[in-house]
Every structure is written in structure tokens, then in C-alpha cells.
Amino acid sequence: MIALLLILIPLLSGLAAFFLRKENAARLLALLASFVTLAVSLLGLTVLNNADLLQYKTDWLPGLGSSFSVKLDGMGQLLSLLTVITFPLIYISTWQREYKNAHNFFALMQLSQAGLMGVFLAMDALLFYFFWELALIPVYFLCSIWGAERRIAATFKFFIYTFFGSVLMLVGLIYLQGQTADNSFDINSFYSIALSNKTQNWVFWLMFVAFAIKIPVFPFHSWQPDTYEQAPTAVTMVLSAVMVKMGVFALLRWLLPVLPFGSFAYGEKMVTMWVVAGMIYASLLAMRQDDMKRLVAYSSIAHLGLMVIAVFAESEIAVQGVMIQMFNHGINILGLWVIVEILERKYNTRKLSELGGLAQKAPVMAMLFGIIALANIALPLTNAFVGEFMMFTGIFTSAISEYEYFTVPAAGICIILGAVYTLRMVQKVIYGDLNALTANGTDIGLNEKLVLGIIVILIVWAGVYPQPFLALTKDTTNFILNESDVIQFLKK
Numbered sequence: 001m002i003a004l005l006l007i008l009i010p011l012l013s014g015l016a017a018f019f020l021r022k023e024n025a026a027r028l029l030a031l032l033a034s035f036v037t038l039a040v041s042l043l044g045l046t047v048l049n050n051a052d053l054l055q056y057k058t059d060w061l062p063g064l065g066s067s068f069s070v071k072l073d074g075m076g077q078l079l080s081l082l083t084v085i086t087f088p089l090i091y092i093s094t095w096q097r098e099y100k101n102a103h104n105f106f107a108l109m110q111l112s113q114a115g116l117m118g119v120f121l122a123m124d125a126l127l128f129y130f131f132w133e134l135a136l137i138p139v140y141f142l143c144s145i146w147g148a149e150r151r152i153a154a155t156f157k158f159f160i161y162t163f164f165g166s167v168l169m170l171v172g173l174i175y176l177q178g179q180t181a182d183n184s185f186d187i188n189s190f191y192s193i194a195l196s197n198k199t200q201n202w203v204f205w206l207m208f209v210a211f212a213i214k215i216p217v218f219p220f221h222s223w224q225p226d227t228y229e230q231a232p233t234a235v236t237m238v239l240s241a242v243m244v245k246m247g248v249f250a251l252l253r254w255l256l257p258v259l260p261f262g263s264f265a266y267g268e269k270m271v272t273m274w275v276v277a278g279m280i281y282a283s284l285l286a287m288r289q290d291d292m293k294r295l296v297a298y299s300s301i302a303h304l305g306l307m308v309i310a311v312f313a314e315s316e317i318a319v320q321g322v323m324i325q326m327f328n329h330g331i332n333i334l335g336l337w338v339i340v341e342i343l344e345r346k347y348n349t350r351k352l353s354e355l356g357g358l359a360q361k362a363p364v365m366a367m368l369f370g371i372i373a374l375a376n377i378a379l380p381l382t383n384a385f386v387g388e389f390m391m392f393t394g395i396f397t398s399a400i401s402e403y404e405y406f407t408v409p410a411a412g413i414c415i416i417l418g419a420v421y422t423l424r425m426v427q428k429v430i431y432g433d434l435n436a437l438t439a440n441g442t443d444i445g446l447n448e449k450l451v452l453g454i455i456v457i458l459i460v461w462a463g464v465y466p467q468p469f470l471a472l473t474k475d476t477t478n479f480i481l482n483e484s485d486v487i488q489f490l491k492k
Contacts, residue, residue: 002044003070004056006080006117007131009037010087014110023102027091030106034088034113041084044072045472057123065177065184066126070118074476075323078469079120079242079249082330085458086241087113093338093451094234096345099146108138112238119246125173125185128254132169135243136162139235147230154223154230161213161223169210172203176258190258191483197261204262207255208271214247215304217271218278228297233341236293240300241334245326248304251311252319257483267312268400276410279305283417287424292340292350295425296333299376302414303329309411310391313401314484316477318394323473325387328375328462332384335372335455339365342448343429347437352425357434361441366430368452373426375459377419383462388415 013033020026044054055071072080087109099105111134118131144155173185180189195203213220228236256263279302286298307325310318342365344350359366375382378389395401396408434441444452462469 002053003072003121005040010110011114014107017107020103026103026106031091038084069123070121071123074473076120082327083116083242089451090234090237092447108142112138123187142235143231146232151230154226158223158227165210165213168206172206200259200262204259211247211250225294225297229293237337241330248307260484275305275308279414283414286421290351296336313395313398315394315398317390320477321387321390324469328383328387331458332375339369352428355429356432359430362443365444371456373422377422381463383459386466
């Protein structure tokens with residue numbers, strides 16, 4: 001029942017918001033619904049953490065072998081927690097933003113949250129695909145209606161990339177359903193499929209390309225900077241903090257356990273080379289950006305690339321590090337987007353060259369921004385350090401890796417480059433002399449202090465005491481690795 005409520009609350013509130021003509025009423029409904037969803041998620045993690053309450057299954061499309069099956073396992077709980085934390089923080093941090101036809105804006109935001117929750121909880125492949133599209137479709141409208149000047153071109157590119165990926169994934173899922181013993185889309189039926197190695201190879205590419213576009217992985221990444229730049233910042237927060245995790249999540253849920261040989265044959269060999277090249281490329285581009293939105297967008301490509309490499313290392317510590325880092329990256333990148341939102345609203349610019357000296361006018365913002373930036377470069381005692389340390393360790397000690405002496409140093413270079421562009425961003429915004437634009441600046445408001453303060457608390461808590469996250473994801477990690485069982489291919 002908990003899993004069902006996590007989907008129904010944002011879905012029903014989103015549908016209701018379409019009928020509210022007053023902006024404040026729609027905004028308040030979205031905020032209240034997001035808090036209720038957060039409360040339900042926390043109950044599922046604590047007092048109602050019972051297997052029967054964390055899952056729900058009923059007939060949906062029996063003629064197609066599909067059921068409405070949702071469940072909160074460790075990875076699902078962690079990513080649903082990220083989602084329910086993200087949305088209320090977005091609404092609070094952007095409270096001063098005004099939107100034309102605001103009831104439609106907040107309705108689409110809530111529908112997107114419902115889709116995201118469904119993606120992370122679905123235990124049926126067709127249901128997973130349904131929620132995948134439900135999460136994406138509202139974003140098309142949010143970007144094309146409320147985006148910036150070049151929003152139509154950016155949204156069209158986003159649509160073409162994601163539609164192409166969705167078609168590939170649907171073809172792969174339908175083929176896999178036909179290979180199940182009971183012609184079912186149930187996840188357990190998918191895990192029981194026995195495909196030949198040759199078949200796994202081509203199905204792997206159908207599925208991987210679909211997920212790689214969403215992450216995004218080089219060379220399927222070019223939609224991301226344009227979309228992040230042109231989308232309303234609230235929508236960019238959803239895309240960057242939560243939605244890109246759909247791709248990494250899908251690799252762990254629907255690729256490794258279903259196509260273990262394909263993942264072994266191409267994941268650690270070919271994909272790793274692509275990802276490393278993309279990480280370095282994105283890091284170098286981030287260093288050259290003057291627009292903060294594009295800088296943060298390129299930095300996200302580099303961070304997510306390391307997660308993809310760790311997925312295909314297929315070691316316990318690497319995979320568990322990926323799960324934890326999905327949560328940590330979402331929190332950190334959300335903090336950076338909140339800072340971007342504040343600067344854009346207060347000074348009507350996102351350009352580093354037009355800012356400076358804000359530590360003198362906004363000391364609280366400067367302090368909180370500094371902590372979030374240090375987390376973004378994985379400083380020890382911050383949350384990202386835990387996830388990245390686990391992923392590097394897992395990659396280097398992987399039983400299947402053949403290129404660890406290349407990938408680890410190359411990824412390490414990206415960490416150094418990340419420190420360069422992140423600290424440069426902090427230096428340009430906070431330090432230096434005031435100018436005509438920033439001379440009359442003021443510190444952040446109470447709502448912004450609250451949001452950034454919560455983010456900093458999560459950063460420090462997960463960095464100093466990550467044990468709850470480790471305990472939450474351990475069983476799911478072991479299950480995924482047992483299903484993929486890649487060691488069998490090394491013995492042949």
C-alpha cells in the first residue's frame with residue numbers, strides 16, 4: 001500500500017491542480033501533496049517498514065501478460081526518498097517565481113513526480129515503460145511552454161532523443177516478453193529468461209542505448225546542456241536531480257540481471273571506453289563555460305559517467321556505491337541549481353563574468369554555496385566522497401575488469417578537473433570585487449536558507465554517517481549481482 005500511495009498522491013494532486021485557476025492555490029496544493037508524499041515515504045522507511053505494506057499487485061492488462069505490480073526494495077526506497085525530498089525543496093526554493101497558467105505548471109510537475117515514482121517502483125516491464133513515458137511527457141510541455149527563448153528547439157531535440165530511446169526500449173521489452181516461459185512482463189519472468197549469448201548481445205544494445213540517452217552517456221548527451229539551459233530552473237532541478245537517475249537505475253534493474261552476458265561482453269569493454277571519453281570531454285567543456293546552467297549540466301555528465309563505469313564493474317562495493325551516489329548526486333546537484341535559481345532571480349544573469357564579490361553582500365549564501373561546492377568535488381566528510389570512494393574501490397578491485405589501470409586514473413583526472421571548474425565557479429561568484437550588478441545585492445531569504453540548510457545537513461549526515469544507506473541497499477545489491485552472475489562467463 002505504501003508503494004501505491006507514493007504514486008497516487010502526486011498523480012491525483014496533479015490532476016486536481018488542472019482545475020485550480022488561482023496560482024497560489026495550485027502552488028499550495030503541489031507543496032502540500034509533496035509533503036504528504038514525503039511523510040508516506042518516511043513511514044515506509046520506519047514504522048511501516050513491512051514487506052506486505054511496501055508492495056502492491058493487481059491485474060492490469062492480463063491479456064498482454066502485464067500486472068500493476070509495484071514494490072519498494074532497497075534501491076527503490078532510496079530513489080523514492082530522493083524524489084520526495086527533491087520536490088518540496090523545489091517548490092519552496094522557487095516560491096517567488098511566477099508562472100503563466102500556474103495551475104497547469106504545477107499539475108504537470110506533480111504528474112512528472114508520479115511518473116518518476118512509478119519508474120523506481122515498477123516490478124512489471126510494461127508498467128515500467130508506461131511510467132517512463134509518464135515521467136517524460138509532462139517535461140516536454142513544461143520546457144516548451146515555460147522555457148526560455150530557444151525553448152522550442154531545445155525541447156524538440158530532447159523529444160527526438162528520448163523518443164528514439166523509448167522506441168528502442170519498447171522493442172527490446174516486447175522481444176524479451178516473448179522469450180519468457182509464461183509470456184509475462186513480470187520482472188521475475190524477465191530474470192528467468194535464458195537467452196543465447198548472441199541474442200543477448202543485440203538486445204543489450206537496444207536497452208542500453210535507451211538508458212544511455214536518459215543518463216546521458218557520450219555520444220548521446222547533446223540534448224542535455226540545451227535542455228537544462230532553456231528549461232525553467234524548477235524543471236531543470238527535476239531533470240538533473242532525479243530524472244537522469246532513471247537511466248542508471250534501469251541499468252541495475254532491467255539490464256544487468258536480464259542480460260548478464262551482453263552486459264559483460266560490452267559493458268566493461270566498449271561502454272567503459274565511451275564513458276571515460278565522455279567524462280573527460282564534458283569536464284573540459286565545463287571548464288570553458290560562462291553560463292552556470294551549462295557548467296552544471298556538463299559537470300553532471302562527468303559525475304554520472306563514473307556511475308555507469310561502476311555499474312559494469314559488477315562488484316558489490318561498486319554497485320552499492322552507485323546506489324548511494326545516485327542519492328548523493330541528486331542532493332548536491334539540487335543545491336547547485338538552487339544557487340543558480342537565486343542568482344538568476346536576484347541579478348537576472350547566470351554568467352560568471354557578470355558576478356562577483358557576493359560574500360560581502362550575501363554571507364549566508366556564500367557559506368552554504370561553498371559547502372555544496374565542496375560536496376560536488378567529493379571532499380572527505382561530504383556525502384559524495386563516500387559514494388565516489390566506494391565506486392573507485394569497486395572498479396579497481398573488480399573481478400571482471402580488464403581496464404582498471406586505465407579507467408581509474410582517467411576518472412581520477414575528471415575528479416581533478418571537477419575541482420577546477422567548481423572552485424572557479426565559486427571564486428567568480430563569491431570572491432573578488434563587487435560590480436555595478438552585485439553592489440546592491442542582498443542575502444538570501446528565509447525559504448532559501450531553509451532549503452539550502454536542509455541540503456547541507458543531508459550532505460554532512462550522509463558524509464559522516466552513511467551506514468543507514470549502506471544497510472538499506474545491501475540486500476538489493478547482492479540480489480542484482482546474484483542474478484547477473486557474471487563470473488560464470490569468465491570460466492568459459
